[in-house]
Amino acid sequence: MTSTDSIPGAKTGGGRVGDSPLRPDGTLKVTGQFAYSSDLWHEDMCWGVTLRSPHPHARILGIDTTEALATPGVYAVLTADDVPGENAVGLEHLDTPALARDIVRYEGEPVALVAADHPETARRAAKKIVVTYEELPALTDPRRALDPDAPQVHEQGNLVREVTIRRGDASPTAPVVVSLEFEVGMQDQAFLGPESGLAVPAEDGGVDLYVATQWLHVDQAQVCRVLGLPPEKVRLTLAGVGGAFGGREDLSMHVHACLLALRTGKPVKMCYSREESFYGHVHRHPAWLRYEFGAQPDGRLVYGKADILFDGGAYASSTGAVVGNGGTLGLGPYDFPSVHVTARGVYTNNPPCGAMRGFGCVQAAFAHEALMDELAEAVGLDEVEIRALNGMREGDRNITGQLIDSAAPVAELIRTVRDLPLPPERTSTDLRELPGGVSNTTHGEGVVRGIGYAVTYKNVGFSEGFDDYSTARVRLEMSGGEPVVTVHTAAAEVGQGLIAVEQQIARTELGVERVVVHPKDTTVGSGGSTSASRQTYVTGGAVKAACEAVRTTVLARAGQRCGQTGLRLDGDKIVATSGEVVATLVEVLGDDAVEETVERRHRPTRPIDPETGQGDAHVQYAFSAHRAVVDVDVELGLVKVVALDTAQDVGKAINPDAVVGQIQGGSAQGMGLALMEEIVVTDGHVRNPSFTDYLIPTILDMPPMQIEVLEYADPHAPYGVRGVGEPPTISSGPAVAAAVRAATGKALRRVPIRPEHITGT
Amino acid sequence: MDFLAPTTWADALAAKAEQPDAVPVAGGTDVMVEINFDRRRPRALLDLTRVPELSEWGRTDDGRIRLGAGVTYSRIIAELRDELPGLAMAARTVGSPQIRNRGTVGGNLGAASPAGDSHPPLLACDAVVEVASVRGSREVPAAEFYTGPKRNALAPDELIAAVLIPRATGPQQFCKIGTRNAMVIAVAAFAIALQPQRKAIGTGIGSAAPTPRTAPDAAVFLAGEIDAAGLWESRGPLPEGLAVEFGRKVRDAASPIDDVRGSAAYRLHSLSVMARRAATWAWDDFRSEDRRAA
Numbered sequence A: 001m002t003s004t005d006s007i008p009g010a011k012t013g014g015g016r017v018g019d020s021p022l023r024p025d026g027t028l029k030v031t032g033q034f035a036y037s038s039d040l041w042h043e044d045m046c047w048g049v050t051l052r053s054p055h056p057h058a059r060i061l062g063i064d065t066t067e068a069l070a071t072p073g074v075y076a077v078l079t080a081d082d083v084p085g086e087n088a089v090g091l092e093h094l095d096t097p098a099l100a101r102d103i104v105r106y107e108g109e110p111v112a113l114v115a116a117d118h119p120e121t122a123r124r125a126a127k128k129i130v131v132t133y134e135e136l137p138a139l140t141d142p143r144r145a146l147d148p149d150a151p152q153v154h155e156q157g158n159l160v161r162e163v164t165i166r167r168g169d170a171s172p173t174a175p176v177v178v179s180l181e182f183e184v185g186m187q188d189q190a191f192l193g194p195e196s197g198l199a200v201p202a203e204d205g206g207v208d209l210y211v212a213t214q215w216l217h218v219d220q221a222q223v224c225r226v227l228g229l230p231p232e233k234v235r236l237t238l239a240g241v242g243g244a245f246g247g248r249e250d251l252s253m254h255v256h257a258c259l260l261a262l263r264t265g266k267p268v269k270m271c272y273s274r275e276e277s278f279y280g281h282v283h284r285h286p287a288w289l290r291y292e293f294g295a296q297p298d299g300r301l302v303y304g305k306a307d308i309l310f311d312g313g314a315y316a317s318s319t320g321a322v323v324g325n326g327g328t329l330g331l332g333p334y335d336f337p338s339v340h341v342t343a344r345g346v347y348t349n350n351p352p353c354g355a356m357r358g359f360g361c362v363q364a365a366f367a368h369e370a371l372m373d374e375l376a377e378a379v380g381l382d383e384v385e386i387r388a389l390n391g392m393r394e395g396d397r398n399i400t401g402q403l404i405d406s407a408a409p410v411a412e413l414i415r416t417v418r419d420l421p422l423p424p425e426r427t428s429t430d431l432r433e434l435p436g437g438v439s440n441t442t443h444g445e446g447v448v449r450g451i452g453y454a455v456t457y458k459n460v461g462f463s464e465g466f467d468d469y470s471t472a473r474v475r476l477e478m479s480g481g482e483p484v485v486t487v488h489t490a491a492a493e494v495g496q497g498l499i500a501v502e503q504q505i506a507r508t509e510l511g512v513e514r515v516v517v518h519p520k521d522t523t524v525g526s527g528g529s530t531s532a533s534r535q536t537y538v539t540g541g542a543v544k545a546a547c548e549a550v551r552t553t554v555l556a557r558a559g560q561r562c563g564q565t566g567l568r569l570d571g572d573k574i575v576a577t578s579g580e581v582v583a584t585l586v587e588v589l590g591d592d593a594v595e596e597t598v599e600r601r602h603r604p605t606r607p608i609d610p611e612t613g614q615g616d617a618h619v620q621y622a623f624s625a626h627r628a629v630v631d632v633d634v635e636l637g638l639v640k641v642v643a644l645d646t647a648q649d650v651g652k653a654i655n656p657d658a659v660v661g662q663i664q665g666g667s668a669q670g671m672g673l674a675l676m677e678e679i680v681v682t683d684g685h686v687r688n689p690s691f692t693d694y695l696i697p698t699i700l701d702m703p704p705m706q707i708e709v710l711e712y713a714d715p716h717a718p719y720g721v722r723g724v725g726e727p728p729t730i731s732s733g734p735a736v737a738a739a740v741r742a743a744t745g746k747a748l749r750r751v752p753i754r755p756e757h758i759t760g761t
Numbered sequence B: 001m002d003f004l005a006p007t008t009w010a011d012a013l014a015a016k017a018e019q020p021d022a023v024p025v026a027g028g029t030d031v032m033v034e035i036n037f038d039r040r041r042p043r044a045l046l047d048l049t050r051v052p053e054l055s056e057w058g059r060t061d062d063g064r065i066r067l068g069a070g071v072t073y074s075r076i077i078a079e080l081r082d083e084l085p086g087l088a089m090a091a092r093t094v095g096s097p098q099i100r101n102r103g104t105v106g107g108n109l110g111a112a113s114p115a116g117d118s119h120p121p122l123l124a125c126d127a128v129v130e131v132a133s134v135r136g137s138r139e140v141p142a143a144e145f146y147t148g149p150k151r152n153a154l155a156p157d158e159l160i161a162a163v164l165i166p167r168a169t170g171p172q173q174f175c176k177i178g179t180r181n182a183m184v185i186a187v188a189a190f191a192i193a194l195q196p197q198r199k200a201i202g203t204g205i206g207s208a209a210p211t212p213r214t215a216p217d218a219a220v221f222l223a224g225e226i227d228a229a230g231l232w233e234s235r236g237p238l239p240e241g242l243a244v245e246f247g248r249k250v251r252d253a254a255s256p257i258d259d260v261r262g263s264a265a266y267r268l269h270s271l272s273v274m275a276r277r278a279a280t281w282a283w284d285d286f287r288s289e290d291r292r293a294a
């Protein structure tokens, strides 16, 4: 077991803000000893499985559970009729039944649950449930969703949200006009730990749920509604999370396991298979984008127009907020005098789409970055200078009229990546360095090199007036003659390294080496979502504030003891302004602990104007740029990314190694969308729900990266931090796509770029 | 589910005769996936990993390698790259290191997937599958072994003992298209084996028809044109037009489908490119062998 005090950094007095101490979960994870949610175990537990709809749209005429219930070893079979509370969940709209009643709206929608003494028994019993469906016409082309004769997915119509942004000239014209249409396929989060958890019924009639998730409190509220129980009876604890990327913002098995546990009176474990996982969480919205930029002959932008359509699938999930981002950030980090943007999200009978790293900005970036390259070409500038010329600067207003009131180093970022050393000309005949790798499809024939650039910005934290806060409880006490800090937040560690960050902040603020991070659960207030690149900012900020409150209390006590003011805490000593040690921490604390709980909010954001889309919608922006170098076998359409270099402003790197980790992983995920990652959906059916055919980059697809981290502190944020996790995912893909365009000379207006698109076959 | 674990070949054959529905398992990299997905629920598993001869290979008197059905890809790469270069190149493209440490050619033949990577080089080399049962053993040429998508010529009581593969007498190449640079199922694959002593050329196509298959017209065409131009003897360069035409003929031998991995049109196109390039590389190797020998 690793405990906090075996961290080498902590022992040597390091492990503070700006250091990169080893993560407490790091060694366990790389040695395979970390307990993920799928490893949960309870004496006497039984196993739950889900029966899902095989149809994208159908009426349920009847469900016969008799045979399933009669199967030896089966404890319960549940349908919508067994839901004690309100059969409705959802992040923005309560439009999603916990278990389908009457209608199924997508392939994979949960219809019934089984609990049995063995997962195999449960699966077999589920197959014996007889559901009689009447298939209904399915709406599977989102471009038809708003047609008057389109099948209606929900009673209130197929539009989830429409955002319009209008600014400047109502009908702008310009001497140079470029335009394009772009299409982005459906990406999956492809986290490695499938959805899983354990629900344990409690004596008070409530339930304890251990689950891998991104936001315990929003889960708790939804589970309570379905179970018809108050929050004190539904307690959640975070189990080991194997990646999230937005795919765990919505509920998966949470309510189902609780329903089964309360019905059977037994602990119930549920764990999706990889295939079920593809049906069990939302995906990134596929998008259809139409863009037009007008500019002066010197390349300076005059206007930007965009029309963006997101396929939300069968239930809203976070489509509304994705549309909000796609609209408010959809033209990229550039200065546009006039703006005309419409973004829409619609319901269809395709798989539901929701949050994924980059959230609405990823899709838009492919279009605005491709169009910037077109503009560069039209006015005779290169890809870097067109971006530097038009790039947002501190003091500019973005397309919703919001003042950019901290660093916006677009020009510097793009020039920085340009100036990084380029990879050498290809001379090697090592197959691993060629497109196709050891599959031996070229020895250099047909291989053309291309270079592409992209830059992006992304909002950090929740936007448009959302009450976005986090709670931290910090306790300082003596233990074994040594001061120990316990940090308790409900903010989910999903692999990004938040626990280490919480420790670093507490060490920095209180000067205490031993910092214990309490398990994440709902016995403390909400930490908000681990998404929107927000936890180091918001929960980090809350931990900082709670530490400050603890320090204030300790110094006040010390002041009472010695009758002095102006004291400060220095390690385990209380020091007066004169420099004299007036007391030790041991003396001041005695057997008492000092504990403070703080809720921290960032600056408020505001809803945008419904007509013009103007408003201070976002709290902070994070900027990044990528340069991709690719070798393309233009005859076979195979791509080898040779270099993927980046520069990103992170405000302040609390943990520099973790920052680099986020940038590497995010860049790989963006590259994946550019070249291979797509859930293929035909007529509402997922055709590749497995890692056999849903391809994510391997180590042989991902080049080593040069990473330039800039630290322009945001004066409004704790330590000046800027969210880090999402920007790399946004700018890497468009840079790769641009490089492939440069190598092939093809327009390539769809991602992922498949070999067929390059070869034209 | 019964788990049968014979330790001798005779016991394995007896077990298979007694329980013809027992599913053999070698590396398990296909079988275990199917079981985990609940696509297959055999009444019995017949574990072959304890039968020593299956994981051995040796040289026969007539110039062939007798490759035990249970020899892993990793060993083929390490031990047989000179004698079976085409198969070793194919082995190198299979899955990941973990899969190559367990997966076997016998298993690839047992699964008989049209996308199996062993098949094109086995076809190109005129390999013969040695199958056995308590009734005796027989040899099935690779070209006759694949009888349909994921179907092969084994009778219910038969097991694959080995594959007999002529040792390379000339250069061989294998190419495979996948949409990422490692760990990928073939979208299309092609193998070529030059057999200068016979003035013949062997071919194998993967993932582009219901079964792996050869491209006999293309092979006869190329070998014949080379012969007509006296190139076997002169070892002059391969005229580009010949390679291109060979590529077209290989493409014409295929009958692929559209699926999530690739379009039929792309499969045809990529086959013509791979065949052209592979023929050129093999021929260039043949020429430089001569220079090395000189």
Ligand SMILES: Cc1cc2nc3c(=O)[nH]c(=O)nc-3n(C[C@H](O)[C@H](O)[C@H](O)COP(=O)(O)OP(=O)(O)OC[C@H]3O[C@@H](n4cnc5c(N)ncnc54)[C@H](O)[C@@H]3O)c2cc1C
Pocket: B023, B024, B025, B026, B027, B028, B029, B030, B031, B032, B033, B048, B069, B070, B093, B094, B095, B096, B099, B102, B103, B104, B105, B106, B107, B108, B109, B110, B111, B115, B116, B117, B118, B158, B159, B160, B161, B183, B184, B185, B186
């Ligand atoms: C992650 C992953 C990646 C993969 N990538 C590739 C790839 O790139 N290329 C590729 O070709 N394959 C790939 N495969 C499939 C698989 O690894 C190969 O088909 C491999 O050759 C199977 O060998 P095995 O020994 O594991 O077979 P097993 O799974 O043990 O058996 C496969 C089949 O052969 C039968 N069988 C095995 N031995 C005998 C015998 N002696 N006599 C009769 N029948 C027998 C079994 O009953 C079964 O039907 C991959 C699989 C996985 C899981």
